[in-house]
Amino acid sequence: MSREIKSKNITYTEGNVSQEHRSELNGHGAAILWFTGLSGAGKSTLAQAVEQALFKKGAHTYILDGDNIRFGLNRDLGFSPEDRTENIRRIGEVAKLMMDAGTICLTAFISPYIVDRKTARDITPEGKFIEVYTKCSLEECENRDPKGLYKKARAGEIPQFTGISAPYEAPENAELVVETDKHDVAACVEQVLAYLRKREILLED
Amino acid sequence: MSREIKSKNITYTEGNVSQEHRSELNGHGAAILWFTGLSGAGKSTLAQAVEQALFKKGAHTYILDGDNIRFGLNRDLGFSPEDRTENIRRIGEVAKLMMDAGTICLTAFISPYIVDRKTARDITPEGKFIEVYTKCSLEECENRDPKGLYKKARAGEIPQFTGISAPYEAPENAELVVETDKHDVAACVEQVLAYLRKREILLED
Structure with missing residues (x-):
């Protein structure tokens, strides 16, 4: 997919309400929390738990996940390498818009390729x-198998399944590594919140 | 606007912060204000003025326009009929996500085809x-020609230019018709705000 802008005759103008204005209104900074990891590692579970914790603090959040993306914006995309790349490209663009709108945007996708996350x-x-590397051993993910996908993948019923028949490229310099096979959800949530406080995206305890 | 959650009656279901929860937090309803009209009719000007007025009331808003869409999410699309349709499809999906996040999302695109807006x-x-039909005569739009696009289109330098060499299908049942060649920006803004109050998306004066 070309990164060229095809449109001609469009001009870039400065918007009126800035992201700084929005942060002032919201009382917190905007950011993208990009959860990446194997299927079953706990990306969606963790993103939802973090969102609940943030919402209780009055923060403005939104989760992008398979439910609202694969059935909507990216319904025209499959699981080929090219489509996976375009899938993540579009999610990155939407997350950026959400962030620009002042939101703490959480994304929960396997997003297996380093280059796409970059x-x-x-x-x-x-x-x-x-980047929140939601780390969990393949063995544990396969034990959990919450949607029965690993079983199907092992049986050859799902082609190009990440971790089985397609690669997962682990982050090398993620801002956060959350080990869901070593800590419970509450501890992982606290790890994320502590990071947001350290970065002064969250200003209060 | 308070950052505290105003109602204590919010209940959390596992994994879900609903749009109703977000509206309670924000103190206003979520909606999509879909501005449609000819180039030069005043869609972006009006959307920005409405956003400023809403922001002053503490409302959470975001504008999707050519600036942040054509250079980002839809940078792979041109101006063929198929690409225009895909352009509007994606914008509709993103506006829906923004709305689901509790935002009053304003979109400012020509969006010339009835079927795409539908x-x-x-x-x-x-x-x-x-749907906010930003109505302005072609003659007046061409007189304004803020970006010099009509001049280029008349000279044949821009193919498929809406109103000149490509059709604009006016809305037949728009929720709002705002006549920018008859009223000034302030009056048009007030018309939009009055509608939002009537619909109880805005709760206060």
Whole structure:
């Protein structure tokens, strides 16, 4: 997919309500919490638990996940390498818009390729992209198998299944590594919140 | 606007912060204000003025326009009929996500085809899609020609230019018709705000 802008005759103008204005209104900073990891590692579970904790603090949040993306914006995309790349490209763009709107946007996708995650990071203003490697051994993910997908993948019923028949490229420099096979959800949530406080995206305890 | 959650009656279901929860937090309803009209009719000007007025009331808003969409999410799309349709489809999906996040999302695109606007309306929950026909005569738009595009289009330098060499299908049942060649920006803004109050998306004066 070309990164060229095809449109001609469009001009870029400065918007009126800035992200700083929005942060003032909200009482917290905007950011993207990009959860990445194997199927079953706990990305969605953790993203939902973090969102609940943030919402209780009055923060403005939104989760992008398979439920609201694969059935909507990206309904035209499959699971080929090209489509996975375009899938993540679009998610990165939407997360950026959400972040620009002042939201703490949480994304919960396997997003297995380093280069695709880097694309999402590169379009995001410095310091606003927080990669959360949701780390869990393949063995444990396969034991959990909450949707029965590993069983199907092992049986050859799902082609190109990450961790089985397609690669997962673990982050090398994630802002956060959350080990869901070693700590419970509450501890993982606290780890994420502590990071947001340290970065002064959350200003209060 | 308070950052505290105003109602203590919010209940959390596992994994879900609902749009109703977000509206309680925000103190206003969520909606899509879909501005449609010719180039130069005043869609972006009006959307920005409405956003400023809403922001001053503490409302959570976001504008999707050519600036942040054509250079980002839809950078792979041109101006062929198929690409215009896909352009509007994706914008509709993103507006829906923004709305689901509790935002009053304003979109400012020519969006010339009835069927494409209907697609955006049809994916949005009942009553949340507010079509704002930004009505202005072609003659007046061409007189304004703020970006010099009509001049280029008349000279044949821009193919498929809406109103000149490509059709604009005016809305037949828009929730709002705002006549920018008859009223000034302030009056048009007040018309939009009055509608939002009538619909109880804005609760206060």
